[in-house]
Every structure is written in structure tokens, then in C-alpha cells.
Amino acid sequence: MEGKASLLDNMIGVGDMVLLEPLSEDSFLENLKKRFDHNEIYTYIGSVVISMNPYRSLPIYTPEKVEEYRNRNFYELSPHIYALADEAYRSLRDQDKDQCILITGESGAGKTEASKLVMSYVAAVCGKGQEVNKVKEQLLQSNPVLEAFGNAKTVRNDNSSRFGKYMDIEFDFKGDPLGGVISNYLLEKSRVVKQPRGERNFHVFYQLLSGASDETLKKLKLDRDVSKYNYLCLDSASVSGVDDAANFRTVRNAMQIVGFMEDEVQSVLQLVAAVLKLGNIEFKPESRSNGLDESRVKDKNDLKEMCELLGIEQSVLERAFSYRTVEAKSEKVSTTLNVAQAYYARDALAKNLYSRLFSWLVTRINGSIKAQAKTRHKVMGVLDIYGFEIFEDNSFEQFIINYCNEKLQQIFIELTLREEQEEYIREGIEWTNIEYFNNAVICDLMENNQNGILAMLDEECLRPGTVTDETFLDKLNTICAEHQHFESRLSKNSKFLTDHSLPHNCFRIQHYAGKVLYRVEGFVDKNNDLLYRDLSQAMYKANHNLIKQLFPEGSPAKINLKRPPTAGFQFKASVGTLMRNLQTKNPNYIRCIKPNDKKASHIFTESLVCHQVRYLGLMENVRVRRAGYAFRQAYEPCLERYKMLCKKTWPHWKGPARQGVEVLMADLKVPAEEYSYGRSKIFIRNPRTLFFLEERRRQCLQDLAALIQKIYRGWKCRRQFLLMKKSQVVVAAWYRRYAQEKKYKKIKRATTVMQSYARGWQARKLLRQLKHQKRCEEAATTIAAYWHGTQVRREYRKFFRANAGKKIYNFTVQRIIQKYFLNLRKNLPSMSPIDKSWPTRPYSFLDGVHTELRRIFHLWRCKKYRSQFTEEKKAVYEEKLEASKLFKDRKALYPSSVSQSFKGDYLEINKNPKYQKLHSAVDEKVLLADTISKINRANGKGTPRIFLLTKKSVVLADQKTGQVKASVPLLDLASVSVSKQSDGFFALKLKEGSASAVKGDFLLSSERLIEIITKLYRLSAANAERVPLSVDISDEFLVQFKTDKVCVKFIQGSPRNGNSASCKRKNNRLLEVSVPSTP
Ligand SMILES: Nc1ncnc2c1ncn2[C@@H]1O[C@H](COP(=O)(O)OP(=O)(O)O)[C@@H](O)[C@H]1O
């Protein structure tokens, strides 16, 4: 035992029967029952797992459970099939040991389920990956296919395996599955044609009929009604809790996953259908001339359909059911078959067809799942073989099955004992022999080559002459009579003569698992397993690939006159191979027990279980295991578990574990005969000693728990305390800091106030001092300055007085003049020549300069003014100047003319079309053109006339018509007279004697008098040949009117006469012009 043996903890009953105390059958059963009642279906005997069938699903196969048991030591957790699977898988993977898992038990005890659980566990824990998963899936999915074809409902089990199965799963060095190989053992083919009451044929028939689609059924020429088929028993066509239709789909799916091609599946189904059809073929007798009956097929329809399905020629098969050809050497003898023989032939064909199909399926699956890689691999074999069977009516099949179980028991005994023995030797413990029942004798009875039952059966079958089951029994009676396990009524052993429980046609064998009564009927036939050659030849001829393969002996090329090996012989050989195979592997046992015969959960039938416990030899198993020593454990885990029982080893042992255990045992005063020291393990003889240790440990653990609790509580409280203390320190620190800070701030504030007062006072004091000091310094400076001044003045007075006055005077005058010029420059009047302003003179001594500067400035600005004149403007100004010379201060009208511009041509004579005629009349350039008034000489009234002035003459013209009234050459003009007043009257006086003087002088009036006369004057002045025209200005002048001289007198008129001057003829001599007084 390794690891923590917690198998010892919290167990219901005892988890390992080896520890049962006291060990008796009753206590054994008691323990099983107790555990079973608590749903603990697994119990150990050492490393063997006992599994009770719970007949209901328990929640102990979940993925969580898988994880729980994964990579844990076998005894670490409560007993479970997973622990065994894990142990096997790990020692396969890690220690490179091939494993086999041997599952035994009677029919319905849960072997097949157990094998599936082991496989699913291994699949769950081994490697993952796409390829690996595919392999796993194929391995797992091979089960439903084989179960459909090889399992059937029996009275003991609704899903009973009717074949033996051994599956090698192959792994690579990493423990990843590579593939597998399945071996099958002896299918119970008699079931195909006949089933005991309450049982069914193989599942596949029912699954096909209820699960296949109508179309498929039609193709297979089948009817969904089960009752139509002779081979399918009616009374239990359906099994409660089993959905055949759904299972059919599962099987189809599984076949696909495993790798069956669609046409292969179809062929398989055709064969299954053919078997059903075959069962429906019936025969009738037909009398022959020789008095013998010959069989004929009754209703040929089924035969026809079957032949169609398999592609067989109907007549060939039909003949094969009526005749039998026996070949001996080169002779061929054909005999007819009677009806019974025909039925026999039919059933033989059906059985063979089915069992060969089954074998083919296994081969086919192997083809799919076999490991691809040729590398060396490790193997885990799982054996799920039919369990020991005792029926009311036991025949050849039961004999064979039980033989197999005997062999398994044999190997179990051998291996367990051998292992036990090896361990003792390995550990150097003295081996004491123990008594147990060795079933080798029974095996010998059955398989001995000379006088074994199987050998004799073969001998009978091969013997020439009439051979019947009775002759076989007779033979047994003679040869085996003395064997202590063989019983027969007619044997030489007289003690059975009166045994009425033993019928005459039976023999009984005392198997290790109980007595079984075999009826000899059918032994010979079944052993011969005879199929008439005509039938196998007919099958070979079929136009159907699969059928052809299944009946190779029908090939004409392979005519073999030798008998095929008998069924018994074949089976013995294959069991022999299997046993040899198993012996090379490390065995792991699962021993299945069924708790009741009713397939019911929660029922524990003690007698039944007791029986199984007995024949499975479980008690012996325990005894062997306890032979000498009931319990063993490696030193390290043992010391680990019990070290607290001794002060020297607790809590730590420094030396080697073995010494520690020795000290421990000595300290506990365990009697020396109660244990032995192996090389790596301690062996304890009596479970009582172990329980003593356990009890002490339990008490000690309580104390230790209290101690741990105490220390833990102390630790926890202390931790809490320390935490609080630390917290308190932190809080206090923070508070103190806060308080100190507050206090400090207050003091600081107060200090600042005080400081500020003190500093203020100091500063003010200092300021006062500084101010005083400054005043003193200023006073001193002033005094010093004055004093200094006084001294300097006193010293320099003599130099200062001599020429100071002159210098000051000059300086002052210069300053004044300078100031005057600068001021004058600043206050110069404008550049307009008419601007009369001039700054006033500041000092009278500057009078001359001031006037002179004024004159110069005026001249300079006039010059400036003039220099910007154009020629025309200059002419205008010359004219204006002339006017000024003539009239300024002489005539009151003059000032009003100053602002007038002397335009000259006011009528625009050459532009206005009205005056075109007039213009053409005057050939010279018109210098002046205006409308004026011509004063009538008679009454003094004015008439408007156009007045034109050219270079040479003066022209008067009618204002409206433009007709020239008078034209006077300028040379004829003597003078011009005007008044001093503001009127516009003027008189043009002609030279006496001139041509123009004839009419007399002209008295005219114009507002532009100044311009007209100025122009006239300038014209005359321009002419160098004559004296300039004189202009007389006087308020009284004479005018020559034709002959008369008239005086024109200007008087100051009163305002009532209006604003304009008015002229009036007073008398011949006087023309009075009243001029309104100028305001
Ligand atoms: N571990 C188990 N948990 C639940 N039911 C079980 C278990 N083992 C067996 N059974 C039931 O018992 C029936 C028979 O088991 P099976 O393995 O076919 O028996 P065997 O192969 O030994 O004849 C199963 O169909 C199942 O209903």
C-alpha cells in the first residue's frame, strides 16, 4: 500500500475485505450488504475490485469523478472501478507493463458494463488530439455494433453478451491509444434458431424490424411485424426500457464511425434479413417409391425472396434442402433428406450464416481499429467473457462457457497466489502455505487431452460408426467415473445410482462455482457443427460478395475431404491462446456480483450473493491475501500515518523510514509476532493490530486537532491583537500629529502677530531716526551751501564788479533780439498779399527793424504770389492794376469792381447764334461784348444796346436784332467822362472834326463801367501813334449833342428815387443824373 491510506477513513463497513475482522462468510456478506445498501457498490480485496450490480444508474461515473480518480493512488480514495482503471493505465504508461483487466462474474452481474466503464475511463484520461480522439471514438463505437449482433435478452440479463470478447487496446509510449484488436469467442449461435422461454433472439433482428425505414425494409423484403418470423420468439419481442428503433440508429451511426462502407452495411443487413427468411422456409414430406419420405419446400415464396436477396439460384438451394451429397474418395453419393433433416439443414445454415457474419464483423472492425503504426506498443487487454451459467437445461454451450470460466478461475488463482508469493519473496518474508481450493482438477476433467470430456467428445465425433449423444455419455461414464467432480447416474461410481436428481441422459460436473447438470442431447451435433457441403456450395455460388467470403469451403477449388476441427477443439485452442496471452500481462481483477435474480435495484438476496461469493472464491481470495499478513504498507506512508503515536517520531523523523516504523512499533508495544519487517514494507499479521493503530491514531488526531485548534486560535487572536495594536499606533500617531499641527499653527499665528507689532515699532523708530538724520543732513548742506556761497562771493566780489554791467547788457540785448526773431518767425502772418496784419513790436528800440522787416516780408510774399501767375491772369491783373490807377479813390463805383473779374465777352458773341450776324459784321476780335443802356439825349431814358469793343472800334448794336447802330473807330475817341459817384454813366467824347463826331457824343450807362473804360484806355495807350485817351472824372461835364453842348450834372439823390441812378433832361443845357447816396 502506498500513499495516504485514506481507504481507512470514513468508510461504510470496510472498503477492503482484507481488513475484515473477524473474517467469516457472514461478516463478509454483512459488509457487502451494508455497503450495497449505501450505494457503495465497489469493495476491494487487496487490489481486486468486487463490483455489485446496482441495476440502476448511480451518479458515480461523471467527468468530475474521472478527474477525482485521475492520477491518484489506488487506496487513496474510496473503492471505485476508476481506481483500478487508473492504476492499470498508469502502470501501463509509466512502468511499461502490459495490462489485462479480467472481468468475471455470472451473466447479468455487470461485466460488460464494467468493461465499458474501464474503456471510457481510459479514453477520458489518455491523450487528446484529433487523431487520438478518432481512434478512441472508433474503439468505443465498436461496442454498440458488437452488442447488437452478439447480445440478447436472457432471463438473467436484458443485454446479455452471447459471445466472449477480449479486446486489446494498444497505446504508444506516451499512453495515447493507437488502435485495438478484438478477439471473439464462441457466439451462442443456437440462439439464432431457438430461444429459451422468456428470452429473445439477438438484438439486431428486432432493431432492424422496428428501426429501419419502410424503404429499407422493402428493399430487404421484410415485414415490420415480428410475429411473421419463426426465428423471433413472440412472447418477449420487446424489452421494457429498451428502444430497439433508437438502438438501430445508434448501431448504424456506430458502424459509420467505425468505418463501414454503405454497401457493406447493406450486405450485412441483407444477411440478417436472409436469416429471418430462412427461418420461414418450411418443408413437407413427399413419399418416395422406396417408402422413404423426401422433404420438399412447402411455400416457395420465402425461399424465392431469400434467394433474390442473396443472389442465389433458387433451384440450387432448393435441391440442397432435399438432397445431400456425400463424397468419399472419388465417389459421390447423393441421398435424399427427410423433413427433419431438411429442418436440421436449414437451421444449421441459419446458425452458420449468422455466426460467420458475426466473425466477419469482428474482423472488419479489427481492420478499422487496428493500430496503423508498426512501432512497439503497450497493450491493455479487457476481457469480458460470458459468465458462469447454470440453467435448468444446460447443454453444450453452457459446458463450453463454464469451461472457460474454470480456466479463468484457474488463472486467477495462479496469478493472485503467484503475485502474493512473489511479494513475500521480494520482501524477504517467510511464506506460509495456505489452504485454498484449486480448480485445476476440474479443468483437467474437462480439457485433458487423453481422458478429458472435450477430448472424448471429439473422439466420439470422429469415430466411424453410429455416434449418438448416448454413446458419448456411455463413454464418459466409463472413463470419468472415478473423477471426484464428475457425477453420472450410470457411471461406475455406484454412489449416484440412486440419485434421482440426476436424470439418465445427463451428467453433472461439480464446478468450482457449483454443480451443473448437463444434458447430453445435442453435444455431438453441436461439437460437429456440421453444415452439409451442398449448402456451403450453394452459398458460395451466390452472387453476393459477402456470402461468398463467408463460405470459402464451398469453393469447388477447395474440396477438402478432411473434417473441419470440432467446435470444442476450436474453443479449447482459442481459450488456450487466451490464457497464455493473459499470463504475460499484469492482471487486474474485477469480480462482478449480482445482488438479485430480478434485475431489481435495492434488493440484496443474501443466498444468491453468498453463492457467488463462494464460487468466485472471494473468501479464499481474502484468506490468500491475508495469508500470514493481512495488511502491508510501505514504510514511508506507514510512518507518515502513524508517526503521531510516538513522541520520538512526532512531528519529524530524521532517519530512514524503516527505523522510524521500528521505533514506533516498539514504543507502542505491539507484540513482535503481530508484524514483520519486509524490505520496503511492514506486514501486519492481524487486522486487529491495524485497527488498534487506527484507533490510537484517531484519538491522537483528536488531541492533535485540539492542539492545532489551540495554536490556530492563539495565532489568530494574536494576529488580531497585533493588527489592532498596529492600527492603534497608526491612529494615535495620526491624532498626535494632528493635535501638534493645530497647536503649532496657533503659536505660529500668535508669534506672527507679535513679530509684526515689534517689527512695526522697530521700523517706525528707524524711520523717525532716518527722517531726523535726513533733515539734519539737509540743514547742514544748506548751511554749508550758504556759507560756501558767502565765502565765494566774498572772495570773487572784486573780479565781478569791473565789467559785469556791459556784459550783462550785451547778453540781455542779444537774448532779446534772439527772442524777437524767434517770436517773429513763429508769428509770421499769412502769405496773402492783402493780409495787413503784422505782429506788434515788443520793444520800441526795434521800431525801424520791425517796419523794415514788415516791408521786406510783404515784398517777398508779393513776389512769391506773382511768381505763380499765368500769362492770362497776369493780363487780367495788369488790367485791374490799370483800373485801379484810373479810378481808385476817384470814383465811388470802383471798389465794387475790384471783386469782379474782367471777363470781356459776356454775351459769348461768337458762340451764341443770335449774334452771328453781328459777329460777322465786326471783323476784328471782340474784346468786350455786353448789354448797356444808351441814354436818350432828349429825355434821359435808357435804351438797351449791345456794346462791342474791338481793337480798333466801338460798336453799338440793337439788342434784339443785332443790327449795328453805330460804329466808332477808336482813333475818333477824344476822351471819356465819368462822375465821381457810384453810378455807371459815362460819356464817349469824339474828336471834333472826325467822321463820327457828326452825330455827337454818346452818353451810355453800364454796370461794368470800370472794365469798359479800363479796356478803352489800355487800347488807346497801346497805340504808340496817338496820345492816350483821357479819362475825366467829375460830377459835371459837357457833352456835344449834335450841335448843342449839354451839361451832365450828377447830384446826390434822395433814397426815395430808388436804388439806381436816374437821368432826367432838365432843359436844353442840363441833364441831371440823380445818384442814390451810397450808404
Ligand atoms: N455499474 C452499473 N451501474 C448501473 N447499472 C449496471 C451496472 N452494471 C450493470 N448494470 C445493469 O445490469 C445489466 C447487466 O449488466 P451486463 O454488464 O450486461 O452484465 P454481464 O455482462 O455481466 O452479463 C446492465 O444492462 C445494466 O442495466
Ligand SMILES: [Mg+2]
Ligand atoms: Mg455481458
